[in-house]
Amino acid sequence: MKIKIFQFQVIDSDTEANLNKVEEMFRETDLGSTDVVVLPEMWTSGYDLENIRDYAADNLEPVKSFIGRLAADNDVTVVAGSIPNTYGGSGVYNTAFTVNNNGELIYEYSKMHLVPMLNEPEFLESGDKPAEVFEINGEPAGQVICYDLRFPELFRDLSLSGAKIIFVVAEWPIERTEHWITLLKARAIENQCYIVASNTTGTQQNGTQFAGRSMIINPFGEILAEAAKDTEETVTAELDLNYIAKVRKDIPIFDSRRKELYKYL
Numbered sequence: 001m002k003i004k005i006f007q008f009q010v011i012d013s014d015t016e017a018n019l020n021k022v023e024e025m026f027r028e029t030d031l032g033s034t035d036v037v038v039l040p041e042m043w044t045s046g047y048d049l050e051n052i053r054d055y056a057a058d059n060l061e062p063v064k065s066f067i068g069r070l071a072a073d074n075d076v077t078v079v080a081g082s083i084p085n086t087y088g089g090s091g092v093y094n095t096a097f098t099v100n101n102n103g104e105l106i107y108e109y110s111k112m113h114l115v116p117m118l119n120e121p122e123f124l125e126s127g128d129k130p131a132e133v134f135e136i137n138g139e140p141a142g143q144v145i146c147y148d149l150r151f152p153e154l155f156r157d158l159s160l161s162g163a164k165i166i167f168v169v170a171e172w173p174i175e176r177t178e179h180w181i182t183l184l185k186a187r188a189i190e191n192q193c194y195i196v197a198s199n200t201t202g203t204q205q206n207g208t209q210f211a212g213r214s215m216i217i218n219p220f221g222e223i224l225a226e227a228a229k230d231t232e233e234t235v236t237a238e239l240d241l242n243y244i245a246k247v248r249k250d251i252p253i254f255d256s257r258r259k260e261l262y263k264y265l
């Protein structure tokens with residue numbers, strides 16, 4: 001499965017400019033035989049939380065149709081990061097979604113762990129359904145959002161449910177770059193699965209600088225491809241999903257687990 005992450009600077013509070021930017025990246029990138037394109041967190045709006053209602057989609061529209069068109073025109077699945085989104089009511093969710101190469105929605109998940117450091121709980125509703133496994137071209141995958149990376153139990157749930165690839169879509173700040181890299185690698189090593197992590201770059205109006213360093217990590221914890229911290233670029237790797245079985249055979253942690261002895265699952 002060939003993956004391409006689009007790492008770019010999200011333009012604050014300007015949905016149309018961000019849609020144009022993504023469309024331009026699709027136009028200008030040689031997608032070749034790419035199967036999956038990956039976008040970052042909150043890419044239609046950035047983190048203008050005080051006014052987030054103004055930028056929110058409703059039931060993912062019109063962004064879902066826009067991405068659906070790009071996916072179908074380019075014959076790729078789009079792991080469409082996340083966007084501010086409402087479900088008819090006044091509450092805004094940070095909702096991740098994926099559209100297949102026919103332009104159909106195949107996954108939707110609202111961030112369940114809101115970030116206290118960003119005051120997300122003040123401005124956003126937390127999703128009350130866990131991230132789940134869905135299939136991309138017949139292969140089981142998961143998609144989680146940024147701060148979710150700090151919760152190993154969520155990744156364990158997904159890998160025990162069969163996920164071979166877990167997409168982490170983020171707007172991760174530069175001052176915690178070491179956490180970003182360490183946790184991404186740890187999640188790959190401890191779950192022996194591929195981790196595909198998309199992040200933004202550049203600086204937000206309020207001064208927050210993002211870490212870039214979008215990356216693709218294999219089930220042994222090796223970085224297969226990675227972006228710089230401060231450039232707009234694409235990150236490409238081809239995943240060998242059979243390699244997962246080899247790593248799990250060589251280091252059989254799933255067979256060695258003693259779940260009857262763990263106090264908190």
Ligand SMILES: O=C(O)CCC(=O)C(=O)O
Binds near residue numbers: 041118148173176179
């Ligand atoms: O956990 C972190 O350090 C960053 C989390 C974050 O920025 C987010 O979830 O948007």
